[in-house]
Amino acid sequence: MLRESLRMAWRSLVAGKLRAFLTMLGIIIGVGAVIALISIGQAATSSVTSQVQALGSNLITVTPIRSSGAVLYPQDAQWLKQVVPQISQDAPLLTGSVTALYGSKTYTTTVMGTTPPSLKIQGRTLAEGRYLVPSDITFRRRVAVIGQTVVQNLFPGQNPLGQTIEANGTPLVVVGVLKASGGAFGANQDDVILTPVTTAEEIVNTTQISAIIAEARSSSVAPLAVAQIEAVMNHRFQNQNAANVLSQDQILSTLSTITSTLTLMLGGIAGISLLVGGIGIMNIMLVTVTERTREIGLRKAIGAKRSAILLQFLVESSILSLIGGAIGALLGSGGASILSHALGWQSGVNGPAVILALVFSLAVGMVFGIWPAMRASRLDPIEALRQG
Amino acid sequence: MAVAAAAVAAAADRVATKMADVIRVEQLQRVYHLGAVDVPALRGIDFAIPQGQMVAIMGPSGSGKSTLLNLLGCLDRPSGGKYLLAGEDVGLKTDDELAEVRNARIGFVFQNYNLLPQLTALENVELPLVYRGLSASNRRRKAEAALASVGLGDRKHHRPLELSGGQQQRVGVARALAGEPDVILADEPTGNLDSTSGQEVLRLFLDLHRAGSTIVIVTHDDEVALYTERTIHLRDGIVVSDGPIPSEQRRGLDERGAS
Numbered sequence A: 001m002l003r004e005s006l007r008m009a010w011r012s013l014v015a016g017k018l019r020a021f022l023t024m025l026g027i028i029i030g031v032g033a034v035i036a037l038i039s040i041g042q043a044a045t046s047s048v049t050s051q052v053q054a055l056g057s058n059l060i061t062v063t064p065i066r067s068s069g070a071v072l073y074p075q076d077a078q079w080l081k082q083v084v085p086q087i088s089q090d091a092p093l094l095t096g097s098v099t100a101l102y103g104s105k106t107y108t109t110t111v112m113g114t115t116p117p118s119l120k121i122q123g124r125t126l127a128e129g130r131y132l133v134p135s136d137i138t139f140r141r142r143v144a145v146i147g148q149t150v151v152q153n154l155f156p157g158q159n160p161l162g163q164t165i166e167a168n169g170t171p172l173v174v175v176g177v178l179k180a181s182g183g184a185f186g187a188n189q190d191d192v193i194l195t196p197v198t199t200a201e202e203i204v205n206t207t208q209i210s211a212i213i214a215e216a217r218s219s220s221v222a223p224l225a226v227a228q229i230e231a232v233m234n235h236r237f238q239n240q241n242a243a244n245v246l247s248q249d250q251i252l253s254t255l256s257t258i259t260s261t262l263t264l265m266l267g268g269i270a271g272i273s274l275l276v277g278g279i280g281i282m283n284i285m286l287v288t289v290t291e292r293t294r295e296i297g298l299r300k301a302i303g304a305k306r307s308a309i310l311l312q313f314l315v316e317s318s319i320l321s322l323i324g325g326a327i328g329a330l331l332g333s334g335g336a337s338i339l340s341h342a343l344g345w346q347s348g349v350n351g352p353a354v355i356l357a358l359v360f361s362l363a364v365g366m367v368f369g370i371w372p373a374m375r376a377s378r379l380d381p382i383e384a385l386r387q388g
Numbered sequence B: 001m002a003v004a005a006a007a008v009a010a011a012a013d014r015v016a017t018k019m020a021d022v023i024r025v026e027q028l029q030r031v032y033h034l035g036a037v038d039v040p041a042l043r044g045i046d047f048a049i050p051q052g053q054m055v056a057i058m059g060p061s062g063s064g065k066s067t068l069l070n071l072l073g074c075l076d077r078p079s080g081g082k083y084l085l086a087g088e089d090v091g092l093k094t095d096d097e098l099a100e101v102r103n104a105r106i107g108f109v110f111q112n113y114n115l116l117p118q119l120t121a122l123e124n125v126e127l128p129l130v131y132r133g134l135s136a137s138n139r140r141r142k143a144e145a146a147l148a149s150v151g152l153g154d155r156k157h158h159r160p161l162e163l164s165g166g167q168q169q170r171v172g173v174a175r176a177l178a179g180e181p182d183v184i185l186a187d188e189p190t191g192n193l194d195s196t197s198g199q200e201v202l203r204l205f206l207d208l209h210r211a212g213s214t215i216v217i218v219t220h221d222d223e224v225a226l227y228t229e230r231t232i233h234l235r236d237g238i239v240v241s242d243g244p245i246p247s248e249q250r251r252g253l254d255e256r257g258a259s
């Protein structure tokens, strides 16, 4: 009987193609939107996550809060490592804005004074040359390691190694070039000039550092390290809020909470359009039942049971919404892949979301089809045959 | 021994009545309720139709012909009295059981054909067999045979709108035949047809009758009644006359067919 119902439903839908398509449109848009938005949301989440992970493993950032009176200097990095045993290595960051000059070109960027461990802590890799070495710090050498964005702006088509740039008037010899690492949340990690922290003190004319970056011995002790750092900072500056201490884990979980909430919200909004699509199906099915009253009467007169009529109309609405769902899934996944491709994310289509949307659209067809189908099955054959 | 023999005889007797009377109605009544008003459409009808008979039901408009045919076709339930179809009391059945009875025992022919426009002639004829749950090949075979028997073997794949009125009604007759019912019920089957196509359809019924089918036709047309062997006249919901049309008034099919 189910096979026959499928056949009959198919015939009716083919008989009214345009109407069937218009009815499906609501479901197509609903399912398409759900899949596209969820897929894009998930792709965005995984892209952000991988960028954060690329920043370095077990990274902890300690930012003193100036308003609380907390001030840190370069040598405090060593102090912190000594008082917090969970830290395996750390480095100061002394940052400031500089205008860099090379030949006739000028470029405004960030200078970051630091020490050799920052290479590994920040998860950077060298493309050419060397990174900072301990003696650079000791002897305040005027050397620089530059990021790809700086290379492109000051040395287009040239090898920067061994060249001298001027940063706020201080000459710096380029000894190393970093590999591109991409941007994370709007901050371009490649737009930077790294110098010995002692040299940076001269360039930006301050001895206060903006942060200490530290690496926990393992991800399992990272939360402990964060707590310890907070404690020693608060104790040292006699303030309950002396520093912002953020571990990479915390950043990750905060970010993923934000992105998954966003994904859910978008999915929910798209879900509403699916609901509207379902109501559209119900509406059309009610019209169909009214229009086909005679057909229903005839079918009953020649021996169709109530269940057979119910099944026929239920199958019809289910097919409508399932086909709509399939088209929507196709369009939604297509849209999501094109967009993720354009944004350079990994293939964005979310398999479970596609399956879920198909199941959901089938359910929409059944739920919103049941009432019209019941009405059809309850028609009195004599009354029904008399109409039209 | 004697008791057993009597039981066998009684059983044989029951079988014989079953075989003999396809339709038996006793004091059949149908009252429509229109708000507070009761409309008695049938007020106690008695008759029996033996296997193989062809009966015309006549009477003025509003006399209850369609009401009676709907009851005979198990589309409706009587308000009083009894209806035995092939020996079974139909009044005791549930809606779904009635649907089965309609499917297995009744073949309906409607004044306005009632073919489904989205289906081909063949598929329309197959429809009752679909609800009987026959396999597709079985269905197809029976439907093709039925279509061939109404002379539309070459129009199987036409849709109703591609057929003339007479052809559509022949498809309707084929649909009624396909399930090999105990009785064929037709409510003014020629009412929408011009006289030529009407004659064709009528001849179809006569052929079926001669092949052994039991047929009940509701008609306004005196001429139709001339072909049947029995005419039941209704007026205001009761039977006013029941019997064969006098033979001098009857014209045989053969005369007609020859002319």
Ligand SMILES: Nc1ncnc2c1ncn2[C@@H]1O[C@H](COP(=O)(O)OP(=O)(O)OP(=O)(O)O)[C@@H](O)[C@H]1O
Pocket (backbone or CB within 6 Å): B032, B033, B034, B039, B040, B041, B059, B060, B061, B062, B063, B064, B065, B066, B067, B068
């Ligand atoms: N559904 C209904 N509700 C109320 N009254 C009805 C209904 N159907 C029929 N009647 C009444 O029952 C009576 C018999 O109607 P029926 O349709 O059986 O007549 P008929 O002999 O078939 O007439 P016609 O030749 O015009 O088709 C009429 O008085 C009619 O008004």
Ligand SMILES: [Mg+2]
Pocket (backbone or CB within 6 Å): B065, B066, B067
């Ligand atoms: Mg009538």
